[in-house]
Amino acid sequence: MIRINNLSKSFSGHQVLKDISVVFEPGITNLIIGQSGSGKTVLLKSIVGLHDVDEGEIWYGDVLFNKLNFIDKKEIRKEIGMLFQGSALFDSLTVEQNVRFPLDMFTDHGLEEKTERVNFCLNRVNIKNSNLLYPAELSGGMRKRVAIARAISLNPKYLFCDEPNSGLDPLTAIVIDALIKELTEEYNMTTIINTHDMNSVMEIGEKILFISDGLKCWEGNKNEILNSDCEKLNDFVFANSFAKKLRDSIQA
Amino acid sequence: MREFIFLGLNSIGIIAIISFFMGAVITLQTAYNTENPIYPKYLIGLGCRDSIILEFSSTVSALILAGKVGSNIASEIGTMRVTEQIDALEIMGVNSASYLILPKLVATLIFNPFLTLMSIIIGIFGGWTAGTFLGVITSEDFIYGIQYAFIPFYITYSLIKMVFFAFIITSVSAFQGYYVDGGSLEVGRASTKAVVFSSVLILLFNVILTQLLLS
Ligand SMILES: Nc1ncnc2c1ncn2[C@@H]1O[C@H](COP(=O)(O)OP(=O)(O)OP(=O)(O)O)[C@@H](O)[C@H]1O
Ligand SMILES: [Mg+2]
Numbered sequence: 036m037i038r039i040n041n042l043s044k045s046f047s048g049h050q051v052l053k054d055i056s057v058v059f060e061p062g063i064t065n066l067i068i069g070q071s072g073s074g075k076t077v078l079l080k081s082i083v084g085l086h087d088v089d090e091g092e093i094w095y096g097d098v099l100f101n102k103l104n105f106i107d108k109k110e111i112r113k114e115i116g117m118l119f120q121g122s123a124l125f126d127s128l129t130v131e132q133n134v135r136f137p138l139d140m141f142t143d144h145g146l147e148e149k150t151e152r153v154n155f156c157l158n159r160v161n162i163k164n165s166n167l168l169y170p171a172e173l174s175g176g177m178r179k180r181v182a183i184a185r186a187i188s189l190n191p192k193y194l195f196c197d198e199p200n201s202g203l204d205p206l207t208a209i210v211i212d213a214l215i216k217e218l219t220e221e222y223n224m225t226t227i228i229n230t231h232d233m234n235s236v237m238e239i240g241e242k243i244l245f246i247s248d249g250l251k252c253w254e255g256n257k258n259e260i261l262n263s264d265c266e267k268l269n270d271f272v273f274a275n276s277f278a279k280k281l282r283d284s285i286q287a
Numbered sequence: 288m289r290e291f292i293f294l295g296l297n298s299i300g301i302i303a304i305i306s307f308f309m310g311a312v313i314t315l316q317t318a319y320n321t322e323n324p325i326y327p328k329y330l331i332g333l334g335c336r337d338s339i340i341l342e343f344s345s346t347v348s349a350l351i352l353a354g355k356v357g358s359n360i361a362s363e364i365g366t367m368r369v370t371e372q373i374d375a376l377e378i379m380g381v382n383s384a385s386y387l388i389l390p391k392l393v394a395t396l397i398f399n400p401f402l403t404l405m406s407i408i409i410g411i412f413g414g415w416t417a418g419t420f421l422g423v424i425t426s427e428d429f430i431y432g433i434q435y436a437f438i439p440f441y442i443t444y445s446l447i448k449m450v451f452f453a454f455i456i457t458s459v460s461a462f463q464g465y466y467v468d469g470g471s472l473e474v475g476r477a478s479t480k481a482v483v484f485s486s487v488l489i490l491l492f493n494v495i496l497t498q499l500l501l502s
Binding site for chain 1: 289366367370371372374375377378379380381
């Protein structure tokens with residue numbers, strides 16, 4: 036479980052996150068949604084400690100994460116897997132070396148054991164016969180999946196995904212979403228996903244936090260999202276004309 | 288190991304070419320400026336040797352390396368920054384700054400002095416080739432010249448300078464890359480800045496070190 040209390044963050048006078056409090060439970064897919072530029076990435080990076088926050092508390096279970104020093108943070112980081120918006124695979128390493136990287140950093144297992152784990156993870160995300168390719172030789176969707184494999188290689192308790200399916204076709208996007216949801220349930224991870232894709236929201240939105248201009252505007256689940264009375268959320272959800280028509284025909 | 292190949296071995300070609308032609312040009316220039324018979328011919332060899340050792344093999348090579356290796360380091364690290372690879376390293380508990388910069392520093396500090404030595408040898412060879420083939424000096428005079436009044440400390444001086452320059456190039460460029468903020472445009476800008484800043488610092492330290500070491 037991850038609990039955030041009154042979190043605020045600004046960059047040189049420009050306030051990006053304003054007093055956000057929320058709880059993310061394990062075993063379900065928690066979504067952070069909002070417009071481009073609303074602060075989703077900053078929120079996620081603040082939670083994992085890539086940004087220092089100005090105010091507020093970030094609890095991992097019963098550990099106050101944002102007050103720990105580098106060494107103690109490392110203990111928590113062993114349990115964190117993260118998928119970045121642009122995959123962030125290491126260009127100079129092969130697929131196999133990329134997935135093995137966290138194992139090299141955090142474990143003292145032998146090469147054989149690590150390779151076995153790497154192959155298990157790659158298999159889990161359906162990447163086959165690509166161990167020796169470099170990231171530049173993969174398609175966008177494959178890169179995302181390799182990045183997921185890298186994120187889960189240490190069997191993390193916490194999984195963070197920044198727009199896991201941006202830039203993918205709708206079918207591949209759903210496959211990735213389903214994969215993340217499956218892994219979350221399988222390993223009872225606390226999973227937090229940033230997205231602005233309504234397909235994902237309707238597929239895997241078990242808990243949804245909507246932020247707008249750095250403010251928490253609404254929270255709920257995918258069943259509640261269609262009849263919220265939050266103005267900004269409705270603008271977001273019914274942004275396209277197809278969705279609007281659908282809503283109007285149901286209301287009529 | 289990878290760093291040695293990328294930052295060191297790949298620079299051998301360019302340094303060799305530059306040194307050869309520099310040596311050739313210096314020899315010819317010295318020859319044409321000393322056509323008066325009161326100067327003994329072997330002075331051409333001596334002039335070539337000292338210019339190469341004192342200035343070209345370290346300072347000019349370093350400026351070339353600032354352009355090649357510096358922009359390479361800045362854009363590599365800068366790209367890792369904007370594509371969140373550095374964030375990914377941090378998440379995995381890696382101290383990204385030392386993980387990325389230290390190997391490059393070690394590689395260039397160890398390898399660049401070899402480039403300087405190589406540059407000296409090839410430069411003098413270039414001078415000999417141009418001088419003898421174009422008939423401005425005989426092989427004997429040239430070889431006598433490069434042995435005449437030889438001061439071994441000049442080589443040490445050149446190597447010391449190169450070690451400083453290697454440090455400047457790598458640290459300035461890595462810094463520029465590491466603190467990129469934005470996208471690929473900013474990466475390009477950072478690598479330009481890396482080259483400009485390290486070149487200026489090289490020229491400045493060239494003066495400082497010369498004053499300290501040769502006065
Ligand atoms: N390192 C930074 N320095 C200064 N400002 C930043 C920094 N990172 C983000 N911001 C600002 O914070 C705001 C929120 O950015 P953020 O990247 O969190 O948006 P987002 O919701 O993830 O958008 P998208 O859906 O496009 O990824 C933006 O106005 C951005 O300019
Ligand atoms: Mg984002």
